[in-house]
Amino acid sequence: MFKRYVLPALVVVALAVPAHAQRSARKDSGPVPTKNSATFLALFKPTVETAARSTVRIQVDGKDAALGTVLSEDGYVLTKASQVKTGKVTVKTRDGRDFDAQVTAASDLYDLAVLKSEGTGLVPIAWSPSSAAPVGNWIAAAGAGDTPVAVGVVSVAARTVPPAYRAPRVPTEKSGFLGVVLDTQASEARIDRVNPESAAEKAGIKAKDVIVSIDGQEVIDQESLIYTLLGYQAGDKVKIVLERDGKRMELAATLGKRPADLLPPKEAPKGKGKGNRGDFQNRMGSELSERRSGFPTFLQTDAVILPTDCGGPLVDLDGHVLGITIARAGRTESHAIPSETVEALLPVLLAAKPDATPAQRVDAARAALEKAEAAKAPTDVVSEAKRILQAAVAEEKWWKEHPAEPGPAPREVDRGPAPRTVGK
């Protein structure tokens, strides 16, 4: 039912090029050159000179988990949230110092976490607008050393992806269900059959109709229809615009329940799932980040970055920090959250001090939300601010109701140990 992407038809296992083919003369890069060859990476040293001073290695339980970007002289560091979810977090500076660190705030949506380490004398990063680096410009991912961890070019400028296209949504029992079979020979969302008694039949959808939009969200192909519908639950009412015999018409549908036999089998262990063909190909040649999709706004590069090297600054040839590397997302792509977005989100993540009382957390979160709204921050940043406020309110309520409890308080996201200093 999902679209097939062709390439894959002919996956070769080895380079099937005859022996008389020309070979690269370069010694450091083996038979074929890559952008991550040692000499090419070394060429980019000047670009990361400044940013690398603000880059730290993040370890979890003594193992490399991510890179971190220093936010303040007194030990605040930004990193990839999903890489520091559990375990003992350590910040290692390039001058060889180790500091314990705790997650003080996190955004699940952007997969960014703020760490407070006991570090001092750190060098905070200076952000630059990502728009300064157009598509085709060279970029380098800074590491904690002199040489970048990867280089490449901007493949796609920073863009905000509509929610329906963010992540391959997985159908659940609660997912809304229209009850149509799509015409697999068509590229558009053309209906082949309407299931009897389905939401589609009740709404008056007929075979050969082409669905154009759902609640104003444009449907461009079969995949986008499926993803858009997966954003709804059974019982939701949707407005469907469709084309029938060249005429546009609008219908109202109440989505039904997805039949049990159309639910995916129970989830396989993380990273071990069979996945589809696209996923199989994306995994060829490099290791991918566990969390690699669903970022609302990101910039795409062709740099081949290790999952444990995400969370550091991404720079252009002038050393301008365009954003923070967030994921090795596929065979052709690594993603970065652009500086503009990071700068809008940071006040929200830095609002509450680690030693704040629950009441102070609520006040700080409310103030951050108001500021974000006043500053016309991106919708997704505002929604993160709202979510953090809700969590703070819930936490404060819990403490009020359990004055004698030692904690920990309930948390929406796992962001390290509960606040130790309690108001009462």
Added chain:
Amino acid sequence: MRFRRPFALLGLLLWAGLAAAEPATKSIPEPPAAVTKAQPESIADLKAFQKQTRAVIDKVIPATVCLRVGAASGSGVIVSRDGLIMTAGHVSGEPGRKIKIVLHDGKTVDGETLGFGPAIDSGMARITTPGEWPYCEVGAAKDLKSGQWVIATGHPGGYKKGRSPVVRVGRVGLRDDRAVQSDCTLVGGDSGGPLFDMSGKVVGIHSRIGQAIAANIHVPSDTYRDTWDQLVKSEIVGVSPYFGVTKDEDAKECKLAAVTPGSPAAEAGFKAGDVITRFDGKDVANYDEMVKMLQAQKPLARVTIEVLRKDEVKELKVKIGWRRS
């Protein structure tokens, strides 16, 4: 409705401006030394390099398209003003299929598949919606040197709303007459997309990948130039006509000993024991004569064949198949 008209007109004007007579790539400057030397040596070299990259992609992105063939999705590049598209053979597949073509800005136009070369994975398609289109020049893959820089565009994972064609920059590693390898990473959906040299000429078409991150294989552009007319005429390149019958060695006339299951002959209803008497309006005396007539046919041609089956004359229509020569 009153507001529609001015917008439509504006669209028309912009579009007219876009459709220049010259290939879009004509105005790209010659690559600077930083691009052609064995390796850029300084930040200044890299800056000169990226300026060239931008000059190329400004012109070639508008010519990079997504091909929707049935429910499958691949990439392609427009190479003539009237909308000829180079793609991969496994994207376009059988000639004459109606397809949708998504332009770089998300606008969808109609198209059809033309010829393809299954052995080398070359393919061609055409925009059928009337218009003039931004197009790229085709270069020579045989001139590519190992270590030479190239640019790839395409739609990895298929066309994604709001995402421009995805740019990758890399170097050619191995090359021969049948394949070009580079470290421009490719994945499903990229198939059929273009590989450019640093002056914006198409030197390859994305075809397949291997396990290694640098194992990205492109069809050399030369094969398209060499077989251009055949591809444009919707022919299948590098194949022989295929029928799917075997000769009854004991018979003097053109008697069939067997019909290969699933072959064009089987599909058309031929049976073992049939005697072919006429082939495309011409009398057939023996098996070898029939084979000669078959060899003169083009794959996918529809031919009427008369057979004698148990004293009964039957007229069967066969669509000639193909197999790699």
